[in-house]
Amino acid sequence: MSMTLTARAMSIKTGNPIRKLVLIKLADNANDNGECWPSYQHIADHCECSRSAVREHVEALIEMGLLQKLNRPGVKNGKGNASNIYTLNLDKPVPRKSIPPVPQENTAMPPGSTPPMPVGGTRIGHYSESAIDPKDPLYPQRGEDMGIHADAQKALDYYNAKTETRCRDMKPFVVLLTPTSTRTAYSLDDIRLVIRWVLATWNRRGSGLPKPVNICRVNRFDGYIADAEKWAITEANIDPAAVMEGFNQIFAGLMPMAELDADRRRSIIRLAAHMKNQTTGAFLGYFERFREIASDFYFGGEHDDCWRASFDYLMKPETLRKTREGAL
Structure with missing residues (x-):
């Protein structure tokens, strides 16, 4: 989704409100190179118009020089519903004389025949959300609260x-x-x-x-x-620094010492979502339980010369679950 292209599409006059909505939808789906490949039906669902109307407006946008279309054959002997590839060209303003007239038919879909909006797209290039709501102005209009x-x-x-x-x-x-x-x-x-x-x-x-x-x-x-x-x-109930200090004390001589950084701070908060009690004390209890039930395998082996578990290993939800179930 390209914010730049979406903003440009909003400012372009196309001669028809549905046509402009089609243009905005194409820009919303486009990558930074201006390319997208939504189906006619996908655009029709989001613009609340008929599939044939979308096809007419796409052809009009091509005639205006705002759009290029590359037809793609279907995957079964040239048949099927492979979507076209569109390339947007919104850099140059469109002369008024090149704006096609408003079509008199097939512009809107009759009431009651609007299909339900699909929850998720079925093709690559379909985005279910937009960073910009087309109804939202990019900047407050003149006279609004600056x-x-x-x-x-x-x-x-x-x-x-x-x-x-x-x-x-x-x-x-x-x-x-x-x-x-x-x-x-x-x-x-x-x-x-x-x-x-x-x-x-x-x-x-x-x-x-x-x-x-x-x-x-x-x-x-x-x-x-x-x-x-x-x-x-x-975050208010958990002190990552105290969690790290507790780890180093509980596993002193058993596991490598660990230092708190941004990534480990995030891992502490993420693991908290899997705990019944989201507190610093819950982490310390988890560490104590692991040390109590874990075998020598996790602490260097019988001869103290093999792999050792670490702070990062204990931050895995799977390790927490095995510790809770006594399945280490």
Whole structure:
């Protein structure tokens, strides 16, 4: 999903509201190279129009120079429903004379014939959520409370301070802070809480960090807040430094000494979700129980010259479960 292309699509005049919605949906599905491959039916379901109307509007967008289409044959002797590959070209404004007239027929789907929206896509390239709600303005409109910009900048500064980065794109935060006809605005405190939760619990891909556009997914933000609030309660009851200190004391001479870092702090909070009591004491009780029932195998073997378990090994839910069941 490309925020840049979605923003451009919103600003382009196409001569028809359904056609513009089709263009926005294509941009929402596109990657950073402007490529996407949704089916006609997938677009029709999301735009609440007929499949034939989508086909007409796609052809109109091609005629306007906004879209290129590569036909793909089906997998069974050229038959089947392999979706086309579309490439968006939204860099150049469309001359008014090149905007096709509004079709008089097959624009909207008759009431009562709208199929149910699929819960999940069935093709690669179908995204079930969007980082930008098409109804949400990228920036507050003139005359609206400009304090939104100030709060968005504060959210961006907070993100940069927590991640030690220099991100400059505050648009995702503006979207969340701006109320719409379908939802109230999220608060700066909500955003800060979710940022802390994301950085503490999400698994990183390589050395990368979650970007604001990933954190500020409008269609998922309510769920993010709920998870972040639960995490905050758990974090308040667990002191990772005390957990690490307890581990080093309980397993002194039996396992390698461990140091607390960001990854191990996250592993402590994640393992807490599998515990009946989410407290520092529960971790210490777990360590004591492991030391009591574990065989020499976990502590270097009979001759003290083999593999040893470690702090990271004890942070695995499977190890916790085996310890609880006495199945080590």
